Amino acid sequence: MLVPVILCGGAGSRLWPVSRELHPKPFIRMGDGQSLLQKAYLRGAMLPGVEDVLTVSNRELFFKVQDEYREVATRKLPVSYVLEPFQRNTAAAVAAAALQVERSHGAQAQLLVLAADHLIQDQEAFAAAVARARALAREGRIVTFGIKPTRAETGYGYIEAGEGNDVKRFVEKPNLDLALDYVASGRFYWNAGMFCFSAGTVIAQMELHCPAILEATRACLERSRTAVAPGTTQVELDPESFRQVPEESIDIALMEKTERIAVVPCQIGWSDIGSWEAVGELSPADEQGNRVQGRALLHDSRGCYIQSGQRLVGAVGVENLIVIDTSDAVLVVDRSRSQDVRHIYAQLKAQGHAAHKLHQVVHRPWGSYTILGEGPQFKIKRLEVKPGAALSLQLHHHRSEHWVVVSGGALVTNGEREITVGANESTYIPAGVKHRMHNPGVVPLVVIEVQSGPYLGEDDIERFDDQYGRQ
Amino acid sequence: MLVPVILCGGAGSRLWPVSRELHPKPFIRMGDGQSLLQKAYLRGAMLPGVEDVLTVSNRELFFKVQDEYREVATRKLPVSYVLEPFQRNTAAAVAAAALQVERSHGAQAQLLVLAADHLIQDQEAFAAAVARARALAREGRIVTFGIKPTRAETGYGYIEAGEGNDVKRFVEKPNLDLALDYVASGRFYWNAGMFCFSAGTVIAQMELHCPAILEATRACLERSRTAVAPGTTQVELDPESFRQVPEESIDIALMEKTERIAVVPCQIGWSDIGSWEAVGELSPADEQGNRVQGRALLHDSRGCYIQSGQRLVGAVGVENLIVIDTSDAVLVVDRSRSQDVRHIYAQLKAQGHAAHKLHQVVHRPWGSYTILGEGPQFKIKRLEVKPGAALSLQLHHHRSEHWVVVSGGALVTNGEREITVGANESTYIPAGVKHRMHNPGVVPLVVIEVQSGPYLGEDDIERFDDQYGRQ
Structure with a gap:
C-alpha cells in the first residue's frame, strides 16, 4: 500500500x-x-x-x-x-x-x-x-x-x-x-x-x-x-x-x-520551476530565441519570454526580457534577474497591496467568482456556481444586486418569493431583501452579477444560513 | 479677427x-x-x-x-x-x-x-x-x-x-x-x-x-x-x-x-511628442532616472519610463525601458527604439487586429460606452448617456439586454411600455423587443448593460428611429 x-x-x-x-x-x-x-x-x-x-x-x-x-x-x-x-x-x-x-x-x-x-x-x-x-x-x-x-x-x-x-x-x-x-x-x-x-x-x-x-x-x-x-x-x-x-x-x-x-x-x-526563467524554458524558442505563451507581437527583439492571458503584448528592440501579463498586474524582468521577482512580491506585501494576495478569480465553496470591473457605485462579477451548490441566504444593506443568467438555470430566493431564472433572463434584488442563489441543475450555472449602491465592500453581508458553515 | x-x-x-x-x-x-x-x-x-x-x-x-x-x-x-x-x-x-x-x-x-x-x-x-x-x-x-x-x-x-x-x-x-x-x-x-x-x-x-x-x-x-x-x-x-x-x-x-x-x-x-521617449521626458525622474505615471513598483531598475492606467507594473533589474500599459495591450520598448513602435502598429493593422483601431472606450453621438468584459454568451458594457441624449429605438434578434442604472435616471421604452428606471434599479429587455434609452435629466446617466445570448455582434441591431440620423 x-x-x-x-x-x-x-x-x-x-x-x-x-x-x-x-x-x-x-x-x-x-x-x-x-x-x-x-x-x-x-x-x-x-x-x-x-x-x-x-x-x-x-x-x-x-x-x-x-x-x-x-x-x-x-x-x-x-x-x-x-x-x-x-x-x-x-x-x-x-x-x-x-x-x-x-x-x-x-x-x-x-x-x-x-x-x-x-x-x-x-x-x-x-x-x-x-x-x-x-x-x-x-x-x-x-x-x-x-x-x-x-x-x-x-x-x-x-x-x-x-x-x-x-x-x-x-x-x-x-x-x-x-x-x-x-x-x-x-x-x-x-x-x-x-x-x-x-x-x-x-x-x-x-x-x-x-x-x-x-x-x-x-x-x-x-x-x-x-x-x-x-x-x-x-x-x-x-x-x-x-x-x-x-x-x-x-x-x-x-x-x-x-x-x-x-x-x-x-x-x-x-x-522546481523556481523562476520565470525556468518556466520560459518549457516553451519552444523561435529563431530569435523568443518564447511566447499567449498573444504577443515582437519587433527586432531577441531571447525574450512573453506570457499573456487576455491582452496583447508588444515588444520593440528588447533583449532577454521576461514579460508576464495578468489581468491586474504586469511584470517586466531581465532574464538574468528572475530570482529577484520575490522583492516585488515582498514590497507589495509590506504595502498591503492586494496584488500580492488575490487574483481577480476568487474560489469559494460553492464555485468561484471573477471581478470583471468596478467603478463609482458599481461592481461586476461573473459567478460560476457548481451543480447542486448554493450561496448562503444573505442580505446586503447598501447594495442592490442584479443577476443575469448566462448559462444553466438558477433557483432564486428573492424575499418571500422563490423563482426560477433561466438563461438570458435576469432578476433584481433590492438592498435589504434576503436572497439566495441555488444551482439545482447538473451543469455549472453562470451568472453576471451587477452590484450597485453607495457602498460595495464584501463586508456588507448578513448571512442567515450557509451549507458550508460560514458565518 | x-x-x-x-x-x-x-x-x-x-x-x-x-x-x-x-x-x-x-x-x-x-x-x-x-x-x-x-x-x-x-x-x-x-x-x-x-x-x-x-x-x-x-x-x-x-x-x-x-x-x-x-x-x-x-x-x-x-x-x-x-x-x-x-x-x-x-x-x-x-x-x-x-x-x-x-x-x-x-x-x-x-x-x-x-x-x-x-x-x-x-x-x-x-x-x-x-x-x-x-x-x-x-x-x-x-x-x-x-x-x-x-x-x-x-x-x-x-x-x-x-x-x-x-x-x-x-x-x-x-x-x-x-x-x-x-x-x-x-x-x-x-x-x-x-x-x-x-x-x-x-x-x-x-x-x-x-x-x-x-x-x-x-x-x-x-x-x-x-x-x-x-x-x-x-x-x-x-x-x-x-x-x-x-x-x-x-x-x-x-x-x-x-x-x-x-x-x-x-x-x-x-x-511634437513624437515618441514615448518624448512623452517620458515630460515627467520628473527620480534618483535612478525612472519616471512613472500611474502605479509601478521598480526594483533595481534605472532610466525607465512606466505609464499605467488601472494595473500595477512591476519591473526588476531592467534599464532604459519604456512600458506603456493600457486595458487591452501593453508595450515594452527600449528607450532608444521608441520611434520603431510604429512597426507594431503597422503589423496590427495588417493583421486586422482591433488593438490598432479601437480602445475599449468607444464614443457615440449620445455619449460613450466601455467594454468591461466579455465571454461565452455575455458581454458587459458601461454606457454613459449625456443629459438630454437618447440611443436609437432599436431591436436585437439574438440577445437580451439587462440595464442596471448606476447613477442618474433613465426613461426606457421597453416594448409597449415606457418606464422610469432610477439609480440601483434595473430592467430587462428580451430579444425581439423594441427598446430605447433616454436620459431626460441634467446629469450623465450611467448604466451597466449586460448582454446575453448566443450571438453578441454589434451588427445584430435593427434601428427604427435615431436622432443622429444613423441607419
Missing part, C-alpha cells in the same frame, strides 16, 4: 504576478493547461498500489485543491486532506501525514512525499525510481531521491552518495566553486525534497531524532476534527495545539540525522 | 497602444489630465481677437472632438468644423479652412494654423510670436514659425532664415552632419507646421502656386453640406468631390514656392 503525500504550500513569490498568496505556485497552469498540483496528483495517482492520495495544505486552499483534483481525476480514488491553519515547515507536515497514514492504513503503509509545485517530465523513470525506493522502504530505510545535476546550481542542497544506496552526507546550498566540484565528481545529487518511507519507520525515527515535533503533532491530531465522507477524509488541524509544534524542516529534523537514510539516484526530468 | 485653425489628423502610430486609429494622438492625455487637442484649443482660444476656432478633422472624430472642447471651454466661443471623409494631406485642409474663413469672416480675417498634437509649454512666448506673425500677415505675408533647435534632430524639416523675417529656403530632414551644421549656424529653425496668414492672401497665393488644389477644394465646398447651429458651424466635405483634390502637403504646395513667405523665430517650449 502506497500513499502519495502531496505537500501543497509555499507562496511562489518568484512567480508573481501569476502566483499570489491565495493562488500559490502549485496552482499555476503550464502550457498544456494542467496546473503543477494536478500534475503532482496524477503523478502519484498513476503509480501501482495507490488507494489514497493525501494532501497537506493550508485550509484556505482546500476548496481550490479539491476543484483542481476533480478536474483531472480519472478514477474514483479516495483522497485525504490534512489542513493546516498556517505553515509550520515540513517536519510538522510530514509528521502529521505519517500519523494520519498509520491511523488509516497501518504502520506498514508507505508514504511517498511529493512537492506540489515541481515538475517531473519523465513519468516512466519516476515510476522506476519509486519502485526502487519502495523496496528500500520495505527494509526500514528512509529514502530520498537524488536528482542527477545538469548544471552547477547554487540554489539547491546536495546529497553526497556513498556505497550502494547509502548517503554520505547532506550539504547546504554550495558556492559556485563547490557546486562545480560536486557536479564534476559524479557522486553528488540535488536534494529534490521527495521522500519514501513506511509510516512505522518514519514515526519511529522521528521519535528518536525529533521527538518534540512528533509528540506535539500527535497531540495536535488528537485535538483536531476529522470529517469522513465517502471517498474523502479531512483532518482540520487544531490551531492552538498546532502552534505548539516546533517549526523545522524535515531535512534538518530527520534526514540529516537518521542512520536509516538512503538515496535513489534518478534522472526523471525534474524541475 | 483671428481664427485659430486646428488640424486634427494623424494616427500617432508611434504612441501605440495609447493612440489608436479612432483615438489618435491629439486625444492622448498628458500628466495634467488635458489632452493635446484640448491644449491646442485653449492655446488658440486664449489669444486676443479670437471669435471662432475652426477645426479640420476626420468626420468619425467629430463627436469626440466636441466632447474634448466642451470639457475645457471656459467661455461661449463659437466653434467651426470642417469634417473630412478621409485624409487628403495638409494643402487640402488649409485650402478648405481658408475658403471657409473667407466665407464666414471675410478675406481680411487671419488664420493661425496649429497642429492638434504638439505641445507648447510657454504660452506667453507663443502669444508674443503670434502677435509678430499677425503684423506680418497684415502686410500680406505667409508666416511660418521657426522653432530654435535644441538638438541636431534629423527627424524634422528646417527653415533657413534670411534678412529680417525673410526665409532663405526650406530644407527636408537632413542627415546628422548637416543637422549639426544647421544647429551650429544659428540661422536654421525647425519647421513646426504652424502658419499665420490672412484668408485673402493664402487664397491668392494658392491660386498662383497650386491652383488645382484650391479650385478642387472650392468645388468640393460648394457641394458640401453646411449645418449651422447656435455657436457651431459644421461643414461636411462631400466625399466624391473631395477625392478630386490633389494630395499634397502645404509645405510643398505653397510654402516652398511663395515669395510672400516669412518666418518668426521663437522659443516657445515646443515638442
Whole structure:
C-alpha cells in the first residue's frame, strides 16, 4: 500500500504576478493547461498500489485543491486532506501525514512525499525510481531521491552518495566553486525534497531524532476534527495545539540525522520551476530565441519570454526580457534577474497591496467568482456556481444586486418569493431583501452579477444560513 | 479677427497602444489630465481677437472632438468644423479652412494654423510670436514659425532664415552632419507646421502656386453640406468631390514656392511628442532616472519610463525601458527604439487586429460606452448617456439586454411600455423587443448593460428611429 503525500504550500513569490498568496505556485497552469498540483496528483495517482492520495495544505486552499483534483481525476480514488491553519515547515507536515497514514492504513503503509509545485517530465523513470525506493522502504530505510545535476546550481542542497544506496552526507546550498566540484565528481545529487518511507519507520525515527515535533503533532491530531465522507477524509488541524509544534524542516529534523537514510539516484526530468526563467524554458524558442505563451507581437527583439492571458503584448528592440501579463498586474524582468521577482512580491506585501494576495478569480465553496470591473457605485462579477451548490441566504444593506443568467438555470430566493431564472433572463434584488442563489441543475450555472449602491465592500453581508458553515 | 485653425489628423502610430486609429494622438492625455487637442484649443482660444476656432478633422472624430472642447471651454466661443471623409494631406485642409474663413469672416480675417498634437509649454512666448506673425500677415505675408533647435534632430524639416523675417529656403530632414551644421549656424529653425496668414492672401497665393488644389477644394465646398447651429458651424466635405483634390502637403504646395513667405523665430517650449521617449521626458525622474505615471513598483531598475492606467507594473533589474500599459495591450520598448513602435502598429493593422483601431472606450453621438468584459454568451458594457441624449429605438434578434442604472435616471421604452428606471434599479429587455434609452435629466446617466445570448455582434441591431440620423 502506497500513499502519495502531496505537500501543497509555499507562496511562489518568484512567480508573481501569476502566483499570489491565495493562488500559490502549485496552482499555476503550464502550457498544456494542467496546473503543477494536478500534475503532482496524477503523478502519484498513476503509480501501482495507490488507494489514497493525501494532501497537506493550508485550509484556505482546500476548496481550490479539491476543484483542481476533480478536474483531472480519472478514477474514483479516495483522497485525504490534512489542513493546516498556517505553515509550520515540513517536519510538522510530514509528521502529521505519517500519523494520519498509520491511523488509516497501518504502520506498514508507505508514504511517498511529493512537492506540489515541481515538475517531473519523465513519468516512466519516476515510476522506476519509486519502485526502487519502495523496496528500500520495505527494509526500514528512509529514502530520498537524488536528482542527477545538469548544471552547477547554487540554489539547491546536495546529497553526497556513498556505497550502494547509502548517503554520505547532506550539504547546504554550495558556492559556485563547490557546486562545480560536486557536479564534476559524479557522486553528488540535488536534494529534490521527495521522500519514501513506511509510516512505522518514519514515526519511529522521528521519535528518536525529533521527538518534540512528533509528540506535539500527535497531540495536535488528537485535538483536531476529522470529517469522513465517502471517498474523502479531512483532518482540520487544531490551531492552538498546532502552534505548539516546533517549526523545522524535515531535512534538518530527520534526514540529516537518521542512520536509516538512503538515496535513489534518478534522472526523471525534474524541475522546481523556481523562476520565470525556468518556466520560459518549457516553451519552444523561435529563431530569435523568443518564447511566447499567449498573444504577443515582437519587433527586432531577441531571447525574450512573453506570457499573456487576455491582452496583447508588444515588444520593440528588447533583449532577454521576461514579460508576464495578468489581468491586474504586469511584470517586466531581465532574464538574468528572475530570482529577484520575490522583492516585488515582498514590497507589495509590506504595502498591503492586494496584488500580492488575490487574483481577480476568487474560489469559494460553492464555485468561484471573477471581478470583471468596478467603478463609482458599481461592481461586476461573473459567478460560476457548481451543480447542486448554493450561496448562503444573505442580505446586503447598501447594495442592490442584479443577476443575469448566462448559462444553466438558477433557483432564486428573492424575499418571500422563490423563482426560477433561466438563461438570458435576469432578476433584481433590492438592498435589504434576503436572497439566495441555488444551482439545482447538473451543469455549472453562470451568472453576471451587477452590484450597485453607495457602498460595495464584501463586508456588507448578513448571512442567515450557509451549507458550508460560514458565518 | 483671428481664427485659430486646428488640424486634427494623424494616427500617432508611434504612441501605440495609447493612440489608436479612432483615438489618435491629439486625444492622448498628458500628466495634467488635458489632452493635446484640448491644449491646442485653449492655446488658440486664449489669444486676443479670437471669435471662432475652426477645426479640420476626420468626420468619425467629430463627436469626440466636441466632447474634448466642451470639457475645457471656459467661455461661449463659437466653434467651426470642417469634417473630412478621409485624409487628403495638409494643402487640402488649409485650402478648405481658408475658403471657409473667407466665407464666414471675410478675406481680411487671419488664420493661425496649429497642429492638434504638439505641445507648447510657454504660452506667453507663443502669444508674443503670434502677435509678430499677425503684423506680418497684415502686410500680406505667409508666416511660418521657426522653432530654435535644441538638438541636431534629423527627424524634422528646417527653415533657413534670411534678412529680417525673410526665409532663405526650406530644407527636408537632413542627415546628422548637416543637422549639426544647421544647429551650429544659428540661422536654421525647425519647421513646426504652424502658419499665420490672412484668408485673402493664402487664397491668392494658392491660386498662383497650386491652383488645382484650391479650385478642387472650392468645388468640393460648394457641394458640401453646411449645418449651422447656435455657436457651431459644421461643414461636411462631400466625399466624391473631395477625392478630386490633389494630395499634397502645404509645405510643398505653397510654402516652398511663395515669395510672400516669412518666418518668426521663437522659443516657445515646443515638442511634437513624437515618441514615448518624448512623452517620458515630460515627467520628473527620480534618483535612478525612472519616471512613472500611474502605479509601478521598480526594483533595481534605472532610466525607465512606466505609464499605467488601472494595473500595477512591476519591473526588476531592467534599464532604459519604456512600458506603456493600457486595458487591452501593453508595450515594452527600449528607450532608444521608441520611434520603431510604429512597426507594431503597422503589423496590427495588417493583421486586422482591433488593438490598432479601437480602445475599449468607444464614443457615440449620445455619449460613450466601455467594454468591461466579455465571454461565452455575455458581454458587459458601461454606457454613459449625456443629459438630454437618447440611443436609437432599436431591436436585437439574438440577445437580451439587462440595464442596471448606476447613477442618474433613465426613461426606457421597453416594448409597449415606457418606464422610469432610477439609480440601483434595473430592467430587462428580451430579444425581439423594441427598446430605447433616454436620459431626460441634467446629469450623465450611467448604466451597466449586460448582454446575453448566443450571438453578441454589434451588427445584430435593427434601428427604427435615431436622432443622429444613423441607419
